[in-house]
Amino acid sequence: MGVINEAKKLMKQNIREYGMYIALVVIMLTFSVATDGLFMSSRNISNLINQTGYIAVLAVGMTLILIIRHIDLSVGFVAGFLGAVAAILLTKTGVPVWATIVIVLACGALIGSFIGFLVTKMGIPSFVATLAGMLVFRGALLRVTSGTGTIIIPNKSFNAIGNGFIPDIAHIEGIHTLTLLLGVIAIGFYIWGEFNNRKNKLTYNFEVLSNTMFTLKLLFVSLVIGYITWTLSGYNGLSWTVIVVIIVVLIYNFITNKTVLGRHIYAVGGNPDAAKLSGINVNRITLIVFSSMSMLAALSGILFTARLQSATTTAGTLFELDAIAAAYVGGVSAAGGVGKVTGSIIGAFVMASLVNGMNLMGVDISYQYIIRGAVLVAAVIFDVKTRNKRS
Amino acid sequence: MNENILEMKNITKTFPGVKALDDVNFQVEKGEIHCLVGENGAGKSTLMKVLSGVYPYGEYSGDIVLNGEIQKFYSISDSERAGIAIIYQELALIPELSVYENIFLGHEIKKGKLIDWNETIKQAGAMLKKVGLHNVNPATKIKDLGVGKQQLIEIAKALSKNVKLLILDEPTAALNEGDSENLLKLLRELKAQGVTSVMISHKLKEVIAIADTVTVLRDGQTICSMSAERGEISESIIIKHMVGREIDNIFPKRNHKDFGDIVLEVKNWCAYDPKIGRDILHNLDFNVRKGEIIGIAGLMGAGRTELAHSIFGNPGEYRIKGDLFVMGQKKHFKSPNDAIKAGVAYVTEDRKGNGLILIDDIKQNITIANLKQLTQQGILNRNEEVKAANYYKESLNIKAPSVEQKVGNLSGGNQQKVSLGKWLFVKPNVLILDEPTRGIDVGAKFEIYTLMNKLVEQGLSIIMISSELPEVLGMSDRIYVVSEGKIAGELTAEEATQEKIMEMATN
Ligand SMILES: Nc1ncnc2c1ncn2[C@@H]1O[C@H](COP(=O)(O)OP(=O)(O)OP(=O)(O)O)[C@@H](O)[C@H]1O
Ligand SMILES: [Mg+2]
Numbered sequence: 001m002g003v004i005n006e007a008k009k010l011m012k013q014n015i016r017e018y019g020m021y022i023a024l025v026v027i028m029l030t031f032s033v034a035t036d037g038l039f040m041s042s043r044n045i046s047n048l049i050n051q052t053g054y055i056a057v058l059a060v061g062m063t064l065i066l067i068i069r070h071i072d073l074s075v076g077f078v079a080g081f082l083g084a085v086a087a088i089l090l091t092k093t094g095v096p097v098w099a100t101i102v103i104v105l106a107c108g109a110l111i112g113s114f115i116g117f118l119v120t121k122m123g124i125p126s127f128v129a130t131l132a133g134m135l136v137f138r139g140a141l142l143r144v145t146s147g148t149g150t151i152i153i154p155n156k157s158f159n160a161i162g163n164g165f166i167p168d169i170a171h172i173e174g175i176h177t178l179t180l181l182l183g184v185i186a187i188g189f190y191i192w193g194e195f196n197n198r199k200n201k202l203t204y205n206f207e208v209l210s211n212t213m214f215t216l217k218l219l220f221v222s223l224v225i226g227y228i229t230w231t232l233s234g235y236n237g238l239s240w241t242v243i244v245v246i247i248v249v250l251i252y253n254f255i256t257n258k259t260v261l262g263r264h265i266y267a268v269g270g271n272p273d274a275a276k277l278s279g280i281n282v283n284r285i286t287l288i289v290f291s292s293m294s295m296l297a298a299l300s301g302i303l304f305t306a307r308l309q310s311a312t313t314t315a316g317t318l319f320e321l322d323a324i325a326a327a328y329v330g331g332v333s334a335a336g337g338v339g340k341v342t343g344s345i346i347g348a349f350v351m352a353s354l355v356n357g358m359n360l361m362g363v364d365i366s367y368q369y370i371i372r373g374a375v376l377v378a379a380v381i382f383d384v385k386t387r388n389k390r391s
Numbered sequence: 392m393n394e395n396i397l398e399m400k401n402i403t404k405t406f407p408g409v410k411a412l413d414d415v416n417f418q419v420e421k422g423e424i425h426c427l428v429g430e431n432g433a434g435k436s437t438l439m440k441v442l443s444g445v446y447p448y449g450e451y452s453g454d455i456v457l458n459g460e461i462q463k464f465y466s467i468s469d470s471e472r473a474g475i476a477i478i479y480q481e482l483a484l485i486p487e488l489s490v491y492e493n494i495f496l497g498h499e500i501k502k503g504k505l506i507d508w509n510e511t512i513k514q515a516g517a518m519l520k521k522v523g524l525h526n527v528n529p530a531t532k533i534k535d536l537g538v539g540k541q542q543l544i545e546i547a548k549a550l551s552k553n554v555k556l557l558i559l560d561e562p563t564a565a566l567n568e569g570d571s572e573n574l575l576k577l578l579r580e581l582k583a584q585g586v587t588s589v590m591i592s593h594k595l596k597e598v599i600a601i602a603d604t605v606t607v608l609r610d611g612q613t614i615c616s617m618s619a620e621r622g623e624i625s626e627s628i629i630i631k632h633m634v635g636r637e638i639d640n641i642f643p644k645r646n647h648k649d650f651g652d653i654v655l656e657v658k659n660w661c662a663y664d665p666k667i668g669r670d671i672l673h674n675l676d677f678n679v680r681k682g683e684i685i686g687i688a689g690l691m692g693a694g695r696t697e698l699a700h701s702i703f704g705n706p707g708e709y710r711i712k713g714d715l716f717v718m719g720q721k722k723h724f725k726s727p728n729d730a731i732k733a734g735v736a737y738v739t740e741d742r743k744g745n746g747l748i749l750i751d752d753i754k755q756n757i758t759i760a761n762l763k764q765l766t767q768q769g770i771l772n773r774n775e776e777v778k779a780a781n782y783y784k785e786s787l788n789i790k791a792p793s794v795e796q797k798v799g800n801l802s803g804g805n806q807q808k809v810s811l812g813k814w815l816f817v818k819p820n821v822l823i824l825d826e827p828t829r830g831i832d833v834g835a836k837f838e839i840y841t842l843m844n845k846l847v848e849q850g851l852s853i854i855m856i857s858s859e860l861p862e863v864l865g866m867s868d869r870i871y872v873v874s875e876g877k878i879a880g881e882l883t884a885e886e887a888t889q890e891k892i893m894e895m896a897t898n
Pocket of ligand 2: 435436437560802803
């Protein structure tokens with residue numbers, strides 16, 4: 001089989017995934033041209049990625065929620081509220097940063113399990129339960145900020161989570177060396193993982209990519225990682241936000257792909273009745289997924305608050321819709337059972353690139369919303385139309 | 392020779408990786424009852440979907456000639472307009488709507504712009520009479536009717552569209568003997584009124600009873616057409632053409648008869664279903680021994696599936712009284728997972744509804760109930776998974792290009808084999824099979840029966856719930872007859888006959 005044919009076959013099998021990457025590249029190139037390269041500048045890319053962080057972590061959690069055929073509308077104000085809680089803990093009580101983070105994440109998990117309890121044990125549709133949650137936490141946010149209004153956070157190390165960059169090791173003018181080093185390590189790990197994978201498959205006598213294709217793939221992905229780190233190292237290097245997002249994605253990607261829990265989540269989404277009769281505790285899965293969602297909402301709240309260096313009365317407004325849109329653009333099926341964490345992250349970046357690029361171009365906000373809506377619909381149409389072609 | 396109402400010429404239809412129809416020719420004479428038979432995955436349903444526009448013109452090659460004219464159907468409504476109505480195996484009625492709303496759904500009777508409900512109800516009544524449902528009130532909700540009646544209402548719906556060519560895809564698969572009889576009678580009456588029918592079925596007895604012509608498909612090709620008039624049809628000939636070899640005894644013999652200890656037993660088993668607010672099982676006692684196959688016979692709705700659910704961890708949350716013993720130990724299963732852990736497996740009756748995850752592939756479905764087997768330190772070994780799935784694909788002879796094929800795209804029989812594979816993979820001691828061969832061709836049935844024999848020889852115990860009496864009689868060592876949630880009687884294989892079972896079941 002020629003390499004071209006193999007590439008075609010791969011393309012056909014993974015059209016949805018590749019389509020999204022291609023879409024992202026097209027969007028980036030278009031904006032680059034339209035802004036005379038400003039869009040692709042190190043500084044802007046760094047900014048873009050850091051801005052997307054708090055939506056990206058929500059999109060990860062939302063992916064699982066949508067996979068099990070539920071929805072969570074409360075995440076925006078849960079994030080806003082818990083961000084304010086973090087601000088209060090830091091400014092009023094003098095709890096150290098690490099403890100603040102732990103407490104806030106735990107609160108998130110608790111809120112999520114309560115929502116999960118309402119959905120599973122009380123039998124309330126998640127749309128209703130989380131709509132109520134949205135109202136409640138909006139109120140709670142207003143309540144805790146009512147005396148003070150915006151709470152300014154003076155704590156430098158907390159604020160670094162949203163604004164700071166990882167330190168550098170050796171100072172070379174215009175290049176962040178640690179970032180580059182991490183990039184190289186990441187490429188190394190990637191290549192090692194792929195080789196391992198391939199070796200395992202071969203011991204099982206399973207089909208693997210041809211040597212040429214395999215090399216091309218390694219080369220391509222390494223180049224992409226390399227390019228991104230190179231770009232970032234041209235500005236301040238990797239930010240803490242990016243580190244957090246990468247860790248979250250790695251963990252969730254691992255869970256969904258490599259663990260029994262992950263498989264059970266997909267099974268519950270694919271057919272809850274069959275899942276139940278296969279010995280899966282559907283309620284437990286639902287509870288876990290809702291807890292994880294609200295915990296990520298807490299994380300999102302931390303990222304956002306740290307980024308603004310303050311808690312505001314409107315923090316979190318409409319985050320949930322951005323997260324849901326990111327997940328759908330990223331290929332989660334509205335019918336449940338299908339979707340990937342990595343897809344949703346790309347979805348989040350597609351949507352964020354649109355906003356960022358259009359801002360740079362000075363497109364009026366009214367058009368921005370319309371265009372984002374259109375892109376969302378286009379992505380889902382593409383998804384639906386290509387779904388039957390894949391088997 | 393009569394003129395042909397339908398000719399399908401050189402039809403070829405491919406799916407990614409599968410050639411479902413390969414140059415098929417199919418002719419139906421005006422006014423006949425034409426049966427289409429073939430193994431699972433032979434392409435019967437696909438052929439009918441091509442005919443009815445589910446796969447629109449352009450997605451297949453070849454010609455559809457109806458009444459001498461080449462047709463290009465782009466959708467189901469196109470084929471309906473040409474007088475073709477298709478009834479799928481999965482009923483397409485809306486449970487919460489009334490009979491009359493369902494019958495005229497999609498082609499409502501209107502007065503001006505609005506629906507004329509009075510006329511609708513009147514005509515629905517007339518349609519119901521036509522299909523022999525004299526006592527059904529058109530205002531009844533569909534969900535309150537049994538499957539047999541629902542099937543007849545599907546036909547009433549088709550008739551209301553002024554159908555010339557009625558296609559039925561396995562209409563009797565879910566029906567008991569009585570309801571099946573009614574349906575066949577109706578088809579004969581319709582024939583007298585000039586309606587041509589094409590029926591797909593795996594029940595060869597009824598095919599022989601009703602068919603004027605039988606066409607056999609195998610591996611996407613037409614093997615032959617046989618006419619009843621010319622006396623060409625017999626069960627053994629059909630089987631031979633279907634599977635390409637002869638099967639003497641569809642129920643393969645089992646040699647050993649020495650059973651071990653009792654493996655599973657229930658005593659005084661009662662269940663109350665809070666959702667419908669009544670008792671569904673009353674004081675049942677039964678047991679199965681090691682290496683034994685017991686048959687649970689009875690009519691549709693006798694409570695057999697409920698019995699299986701109540702034993703298998705009670706997912707329907709019935710209130711249960713009574714004792715369950717597995718391997719001599721008293722058990723209270725709180726969930727299917729408990730049951731699985733104790734070595735009980737349950738192959739569901741409704742493989743699409745609660746058996747399989749249709750959007751997932753074969754390997755995911757086979758391994759889902761026993762992923763632990765495939766994990767090391769919490770990490771799933773995907774290569775082991777493919778290997779395990781391949782093992783069952785080979786040993787159960789599942790026809791698919793690979794274990795990566797989506798289960799939703801498999802034919803019914805192959806889906807059933809995936810279901811079986813899934814439960815064999817949990818390595819159970821007791822296997823509950825609920826209608827194990829529903830919608831399955833003779834060849835695959837034979838394979839499944841052979842497999843059951845092999846399993847019991849290896850020491851497994853099987854509880855087989857079945858509405859097909861020949862199967863119950865042919866496969867069971869002992870038979871329990873269930874009627875209205877009670878055990879109406881127990882028969883040994885030697886003493887059991889169709890008549891005795893029916894008598895107990897209907898009492
Ligand atoms: N949507 C689809 N995508 C891919 N393959 C398909 C699809 N539908 C059917 N097939 C394949 O086409 C072949 C014919 O399937 P079809 O459903 O027509 O069989 P059948 O004769 O009706 O079988 P059964 O008696 O089990 O209902 C099978 O191999 C099946 O797996
Ligand atoms: Mg079929």
